[in-house]
Amino acid sequence: MTDKHAHANPVRGRFNSWLLAKYEDDFHEEMGERKQQHIGALNGTVVEIGAGNGVNFRYYPPGVQLIVYEPNPWMHERLHQAARKHSLNCELRPVSAEQLDLPGESVDAVVCTLVLCTVEDPGQILREVRRVLKPGGKFFFLEHVAAPRGSGLRRVQDLLMRPWRWLFEGCHTNRETAALLEAAGFERVEMERFSSQKMPPVIVPVISGVAYR
Numbered sequence: 181m182t183d184k185h186a187h188a189n190p191v192r193g194r195f196n197s198w199l200l201a202k203y204e205d206d207f208h209e210e211m212g213e214r215k216q217q218h219i220g221a222l223n224g225t226v227v228e229i230g231a232g233n234g235v236n237f238r239y240y241p242p243g244v245q246l247i248v249y250e251p252n253p254w255m256h257e258r259l260h261q262a263a264r265k266h267s268l269n270c271e272l273r274p275v276s277a278e279q280l281d282l283p284g285e286s287v288d289a290v291v292c293t294l295v296l297c298t299v300e301d302p303g304q305i306l307r308e309v310r311r312v313l314k315p316g317g318k319f320f321f322l323e324h325v326a327a328p329r330g331s332g333l334r335r336v337q338d339l340l341m342r343p344w345r346w347l348f349e350g351c352h353t354n355r356e357t358a359a360l361l362e363a364a365g366f367e368r369v370e371m372e373r374f375s376s377q378k379m380p381p382v383i384v385p386v387i388s389g390v391a392y393r
């Protein structure tokens with residue numbers, strides 16, 4: 181499989197891994213309770229897409245069979261450290277998640293935080309999530325999203341989108357992820373919106389919730 185991340189930029193790759201590590205405590209403070217509530221209740225086989233440094237590993241209960249897709253090699257050292265620290269049974273697949281090499285209806289849950297902003301084709305990722313989830317399986321998401329169209333913040337997001345995407349390796353300030361999730365064909369989507377106090381000001385609108393297959 182060819183993967184654009186196989187030639188990921190070493191400077192921005194290292195920078196982004198370092199930056200995520202720096203923000204880890206802040207994210208835990210603000211989003212830890214939500215993550216604990218949802219990730220902490222999972223069991224069986226769980227897939228995490230774009231696991232980064234393994235920031236969510238602290239929330240998984242023991243016994244979960246975790247498969248993580250993380251194509252950026254500059255994240256892998258911290259990811260392995262986190263897996264060891266939390267004694268996780270975790271298999272890393274170092275490739276993009278647009279094609280999951282898993283059978284249909286084979287996993288109990290999928291987890292994805294701050295990733296749908298970054299992937300090249302979020303619609304394709306969501307199709308894959310639905311394909312691999314067992315009926316009734318859960319997709320837990322937490323994502324920064326576009327501000328409402330016509331708002332001042334949205335104009336700033338639109339303006340900064342390109343340099344931001346370059347620096348943060350694909351991240352879109354203005355992705356309409358809520359609409360993509362609603363249109364993805366899940367049985368039910370439970371979603372809440374909030375403003376982050378910890379994210380940089382241009383990406384404060386956040387959605388979080390569970391989509392059910």
Ligand SMILES: C[S@@+](CC[C@H](N)C(=O)[O-])C[C@H]1O[C@@H](n2cnc3c(N)ncnc32)[C@H](O)[C@@H]1O
Pocket residue numbers: 200229230231232233235249250251252255275276277278292293294295298299300350
């Ligand atoms: C902003 S980071 C978020 C990392 C982590 N989930 C967190 O909450 O801190 C986005 C992650 O998505 C990964 N990523 C980008 N494109 C991807 C793709 N097509 N498939 C899977 N992961 C991808 C990046 O390598 C990066 O680790």
